[in-house]
Structures are given as structure tokens and as C-alpha cells.
Amino acid sequence: AQSVTQPDIHITVSEGASLELRCNYSYGATPYLFWYVQSPGQGLQLLLKYFSGDTLVQGIKGFEAEFKRSQSSFNLRKPSVHWSDAAEYFCAVGTGANNLFFGTGTRLTVIP
Amino acid sequence: DTAVSQTPKYLVTQMGNDKSIKCEQNLGHDTMYWYKQDSKKFLKIMFSYNNKELIINETVPNRFSPKSPDKAHLNLHINSLELGDSAVYFCASSLYLALVSELVRSQGNEQFFGPGTRLTVL
Numbered sequence: 001a002q003s004v005t006q007p008d009i010h011i012t013v014s015e016g017a018s019l020e021l022r023c024n025y026s027y028g029a030t031p032y033l034f035w036y037v038q039s040p041g042q043g044l045q046l047l048l049k050y051f052s053g054d055t056l057v058q059g060i061k062g063f064e065a066e067f068k069r070s071q072s073s074f075n076l077r078k079p080s081v082h083w084s085d086a087a088e089y090f091c092a093v094g095t096g097a098n099n100l101f102f103g104t105g106t107r108l109t110v111i112p
Numbered sequence: 113d114t115a116v117s118q119t120p121k122y123l124v125t126q127m128g129n130d131k132s133i134k135c136e137q138n139l140g141h142d143t144m145y146w147y148k149q150d151s152k153k154f155l156k157i158m159f160s161y162n163n164k165e166l167i168i169n170e171t172v173p174n175r176f177s178p179k180s181p182d183k184a185h186l187n188l189h190i191n192s193l194e195l196g197d198s199a200v201y202f203c204a205s206s207l208y209l210a211l212v213s214e215l216v217r218s219q220g221n222e223q224f225f226g227p228g229t230r231l232t233v234l
Contacts, residue, residue: 036225043116043225044202092155100147100155 003027004093006103013081014111021076021106023091032094033074035065036102039087047089050074061085086110115139116226118203124232125193133188133229135203143167143209144186145223146178147202155202161186162209193233200228 003026013019025031032051036044048059055067065076074091091103116137125131137144145160159178160167166178175191190197203226 038227041227043204043227045225046222100157102149102155 004091004101004103006089006091006106008106009104010107010109012109012111015083016080019076019078019081019085019108021089021091021108023074023076023103024072025074025091025093026072027093027095029095033065033067034092034094034100035059035063035074035076036090036092037061037087038090038105044090047076081108081110083110083112115224116203116205118201118226118229120229121227122230122232124234126234127193127195129193130189130191131193131231132190133201133203133231135186135188135226137184137203137205137224137226139205139207139224141205141207141224142183143206144180144183145204145206146186146188147204147225149200149202149228151199158188159186160209167209190231193231195233198231198233200230202226202228 005024007022034049035047037047038044047063048057048065050057050067056064058064063076063078065074067074076089086108088105088107090105093101119134123131135144143160143162146158147155148158149155158172158176161178161180163183164180177189179187179189186203188201204223206223
């Protein structure tokens with residue numbers, strides 16, 4: 001059965017510091033992988049996505065993620081965090097059955 | 113302006129009641145969706161509407177009925193609520209119908225999600 005694990009429930013970083021949010025997945029076939037961000041009171045916004053090709057994908061707002069098949073991971077990174085990045089981040093696996101399985105989310109706090 | 117909006121944000125109700133959740137998008141999209149996110153954060157598609165036609169119905173109980181008065185609105189009506197219906201319900205829209213397998217390949221057909229409605233059935 002498919003599953004998505006985000007081991008960090010809450011992360012605090014200083015503005016300008018680098019960021020890495022972890023995501024591990026379990027799925028029998030090649031997964032479709034997504035990262036979404038949800039700001040308070042807002043809907044889910046797609047940051048980036050991966051299915052095949054270059055394992056390092058670039059997204060919006062300066063985010064990138066790297067797919068590592070051997071580790072079943074799809075970690076999200078940003079070299080320099082801005083205060084406006086404070087939000088909740090969800091990793092998701094999409095299956096051919098047209099379902100999206102989301103992780104439990106990582107809440108990011110940015111301190112000045 | 114909010115692209116996809118849902119009301120209410122929170123809904124607490126008793127078992128057996130009938131309730132509706134409303135969704136509106138101002139993006140001019142042709143397709144709208146309803147997803148259910150359970151306690152494990154699994155987001156599963158329930159319905160999608162394309163130009164007022166039901167396209168997908170993923171084995172959802174017939175107590176759930178989507179209603180689309182026009183392509184900017186897709187409301188979700190639930191009859192005889194059960195405890196297991198407690199979840200967060202997300203509305204979404206996209207320019208045209210996109211399966212998950214197409215979302216990664218397509219450009220410009222991103223799904224925009226609403227903020228969710230947390231339904232609690234007591």
C-alpha cells in the first residue's frame with residue numbers, strides 16, 4: 001500500500017538560512033511526486049512535481065526537490081528562506097488510480 | 113481575491129443530519145473537483161465536474177451528491193451523515209480535466225485547491 005512519511009512535524013529556521021524538508025514514500029510502481037504548500041486560510045498550492053527525467057526539479061518560489069529512488073525520498077530544499085515561506089508543506093504521492101496520498105505535513109516557522 | 117473558496121471552513125453536526133458544503137472558483141476553469149482527506153491525510157478524489165457533467169465518481173456512497181449550478185460552482189451535499197464522514201473536504205479546479213498521471217506531464221493545467229472544510233460528525 002502506498003504511504004507518505006514526513007518525519008518532521010515542525011521545523012524552525014532563521015530567515016536567510018537554508019531549508020530541507022524530508023519526505024519518504026512507499027509505492028510499488030514509479031510514483032508521481034508532488035510538494036504542496038498551504039498558507040494559513042489558503043488552499044493547497046503546487047510547488048513542484050516529478051514523474052521522470054531529471055531527478056532534481058525546480059519549482060516556484062525558489063524551491064527545488066530531489067528524487068532519490070534508492071532512498072525512496074523526495075526532499076524539498078530552499079537555499080535561503082524568506083519570512084513569507086512560513087506555512088505548512090505537504091509531500092504527496094499520486095497513483096494511477098487518480099488518488100493523491102498526502103503526508104501529514106511539516107509546519108515551517110521562520111524567525112527573524 | 114481567493115481563487116477557490118469554500119464555505120463553511122468548519123462544520124460540526126450530528127449523525128443522521130443532511131449538510132452541504134459550497135465551493136466557488138473565479139478562475140474561469142472548466143473542471144472542478146471534490147477531494148476527501150481523512151485523518152491519515154490521504155486525499156482521495158470523490159468527484160469531478162467538467163462543463164456541468166459528472167466525469168469521475170470513485171465509488172463514493174450515493175449519500176454524497178455533487179451539485180453544479182454553473183461551471184464556477186460545485187457544491188457537495190451529504191445526506192444521513194455518518195461518523196466516518198468526518199474529514200477535511202477540499203474543492204479544487206483546473207482549466208480542463210486532468211488525471212493525476214497528467215498533472216505531472218501537463219503545463220498550465222495545475223489544480224488549484226480551496227482551503228478545505230473540516231467536517232466533524234458527532
